[in-house]
Amino acid sequence: MRVLLSTYGGRGSVEPMVGLAVRLRELDVEVLMCAPPDEEFVELLADAGVEMVPAGRPVRPVVTTVKPGSAVGLAQRAAELIAEQFGPVALAARKCDALVATGPLPVTAAARSVAEKLGIRYVHASHQPVSTPSPHQPPPARRGKALPPGVADNSELWDMDARNANEMFGAEINAQRAAIGLPPVDNVRDYAFTDEPWLATDPVLSPWPGRRRPTESGEPTEPMEPGESAGPEGRAGRTAPAWPGVVQTGAWIRPDDRPLSPELVEFLEAGTLPVYVGFGSMPLGGGASKVVARAAVEAIRAQGLRVVLARGWAGLEPIDGRDDCFVxxxxxxxxxxxxxxxVVHHGSAGTTTTAARAGVPQVVVPQGGDQPYWAERVADLGIGVAHDGPAPTPASLSAGLATVLAPEIRARARAVADTVRTDGATVAAKLLLDEVGRGRRGPLPE
Structure with a gap:
């Protein structure tokens, strides 16, 4: 069996797919992965032993130069991503039995078109829930296509979002489909997601609405098993057949046994536990990185603690030469x-899940996208706090740290850590293997 994984985005889009690739290979599945050719992703896949097919331009120069929220150049970038799926990705998929795609809509809609043409199994995967159509939440705004204020009905908003998606990407998708003999699609978004998309998030950290039936007291019970679908007529309580039946597998976590550097270990052992600060693949332009670094370092020092500062795509750097900060x-x-x-971070799915697994309290400073959702989940679970707004100050971060370092928050974080599943990628790999082997969708394998 041979599987192609296709993605385009930052670390949060690439690393979970590598986690799935590793588990598929353990089941003797041959895996190819299409991903942006950034040097760090090339190294990541090489270290995992996963064959890479470069697809698209390096993503870091794009996200670090595009103004947040700006739609300038979006049509061209979308056309390039679509062309990559119909080009190199389609070539790589020719000898594959299945194609699993994640990332922005131009990628997934084009990837499903490729799978349709080849007659192979296609799976849409999301590593966050906010972009999946649901009556329980509104859609996120698309660049240059703000949703009207004052509309409270989620069904109406999702209908608007579908029309916006068609307007933005439909013509290009259908032109490429026509070129390979496929008929046009009239709903690009729902075509990409399919009737049964996979949600690769932890069911405790990110419960999909309807996955748990509340008791009379309101406490959730009876969690659905990973891989079980909350279908249109099932526990999700949907009345509209248009809503997809989501299969939540659990988070796809890449196994990582790399040792910490001797210098970092020496720093960690030289004093009290430090606080980690990092914003991952989230760029902070306009001098914001210096502001954030200063606010974080000063707030942590105010608590009498040391700092581990992660440069990341934000380019965080020390504010002085003191030896209480390690980069x-x-x-x-x-x-x-x-x-x-x-852990002080931006609220990506990956960092949130990793910190939760470690049982360490979190201060989440969301910058955009799905990050406010994860900040809210951290606060709701009592394992940390959500910072009010994307621009922290020494005072605001110091207050957040004082809260999460309290014994009750630390104890709660350790307790939740015991409930976070680590088998999401294995669940997904076995489910895919079972479905392809049966030639149809089937129940979760034992």
């Missing part, structure tokens, strides 16, 4: 988070 680049977060007092 890291690429690092094993799974190993590092187990040795820090708290």
């Amino acid at each position: 890291v680049g690429e690092v094993n977060q799974q190993a590092l988070f187990a040795r820090v007092a708290a």
